Amino acid sequence: MSTSSRSRIAVNGYGVIGKRVADAVTQQNDMDLAGVSDVSADWRARMVTQKGYRLFGATDEHVRTMQNAGLDVAGALDDLLETADVVVDCTPKHVAAKNVELYRQKGIKFIVQGGEKHEVTGHSFVAEASYASAVGRDSTRVVSCNTTSMVRTLAALKHAGLLRRARGTLMRRATDPWESHLGGIMNTLAPEPEIPSHQGPDAQSVDPELDVVTMAVKVPETLAHLHYWAVQLTRPAEKDEVLDAFRTSPRIALIQMADGLTAINSVKELMADLGRPHDNLYEVALWSDMLKVEGDELFYAYMVDNQAIVIPETVDAIRALIGQVRDPHESIAKTNAALGIGAIFDALGGR
């Protein structure tokens, strides 16, 4: 743990998540970005130094390649880890599992992403569900975008005493916008071969009490995921009770079809209009006018920005590991204020 009041954070891997984590860390008043480590020596690495962040190579060889490309390199990952209190591993899926040995050897606290198995850290993190059990730990795993959205929404229903069981269909964006030219799918739908899909059990890694089953399908778009849910409530309820339950989470944004937000691209455009970096939608954007309660059944749909939703969770996870902020709500409020979460409600005329 840092002895200063500001924690020093290393980001290992400057991809879709790493770049957003680095930016978000610099927006906090209790953290500093120690630096960023990566393997690329092209435009992506150049953006690290352009932003004034310290750039490190994953290995000495990467350092040399970066230097040959004319990049200003501060050292290798090993050096970066010496100067940081927590490292956020944002390397591609399954790569982090190999880095963990290095982190343990260095005695640095670490966070892995949802692509890694729960067992890698033994703790899975969503701020509103498992911050308390992460306080002071050596490591945690910020679960995937889909799982984060599920835990946020289902935890809100659970805390209101309304959740019996949830069955969801997940439309997954095919690939990320920045690499659409490298893959993706066109004019088709590709079901995940297994039912249930892995997201249900993954949500249970955060809250084992959740009775949840998911099915998933890859769709030919790049903007965001879209989830449809059929939920069995514990009792018949009114629509307002359900909306009130969702309103207890500051990271669930209630949006409306009637407000012109009729598709996921219009929600992204709203994020751009709000001036958010990368048009990030940090919230679960849930359509309140589409939501329907029939007796003891609840039906709703929401949008998940797979590139952005885990960013506030990651900031909270850092704070939990550092251990100076023990109250989940305090950390969540700090993060939200720093990232402008809540501004969407102002923009839409309140909740």
Place this chain on the structure above:
Amino acid sequence: MSTSSRSRIAVNGYGVIGKRVADAVTQQNDMDLAGVSDVSADWRARMVTQKGYRLFGATDEHVRTMQNAGLDVAGALDDLLETADVVVDCTPKHVAAKNVELYRQKGIKFIVQGGEKHEVTGHSFVAEASYASAVGRDSTRVVSCNTTSMVRTLAALKHAGLLRRARGTLMRRATDPWESHLGGIMNTLAPEPEIPSHQGPDAQSVDPELDVVTMAVKVPETLAHLHYWAVQLTRPAEKDEVLDAFRTSPRIALIQMADGLTAINSVKELMADLGRPHDNLYEVALWSDMLKVEGDELFYAYMVDNQAIVIPETVDAIRALIGQVRDPHESIAKTNAALGIGAIFDALGGR
């Protein structure tokens, strides 16, 4: 009713459905195509005469436009209706409602498509569920592609005594392939504003006993719809019992991910390889290896070719109205044999 053993069928509207109905009628050994009426005088009308079908203009004005375009026109819709026993209305949504008055005036039996309201004919048709109640009627309505698929599959579960209630998420193709240059959506997902979507109540117009709720979303592809279902069974069941229930319908094709049919485009390619006209998938294509039973809950997904699934139903609806074939299974078997339904199972090595 026709006094000959072969019925004479008129098709009014030569679009996505009309062209397929016309072709399917000519493949039956108890029907003749009296002719096709349309409003276009371009390549679409030319295909009617090219195929050797008699072409009629919707009005005298359309007849003149067609003649000016050098088309060989047999007369106007009025003339066509004089020579037919049944007219299948395949005009665009809500246009048929206006044609109905003409059909009644001419005393001709008629079929409308699923875009019209149930009240237009007072009877909604899916062969495996409501053929018997259509026998000898003056008119019926062949329900939409989505509804047809739902009734086929849910009726199979119901007949096996397994269905308690069904909750489904429907991914709807954005537009048809032939008119993708005129509209559609790109790189987004557009939820239908209302939950439940209209398909659930529509299925109840065929079988009021069905306990079904649907949610729908438009997706950026043109090939087919894809449905995901979470079904509450009447009791815990084995997977084989459920598959056996689906196998009782000759219009449900069990396909497998493990057989390489991993997305909707590969299923369409199989239809092309089978030599089907327009690559038509007349069946509900349901993934048997993806299907999951957990206690008294059932989860599965299937594909619906919105351009083709109602074609065999329409042929059966014609036969039901004519009234010579009173046994649903006899008509279904005749239609299936004529259209090659069943060949998919041979192609895939049996059921």
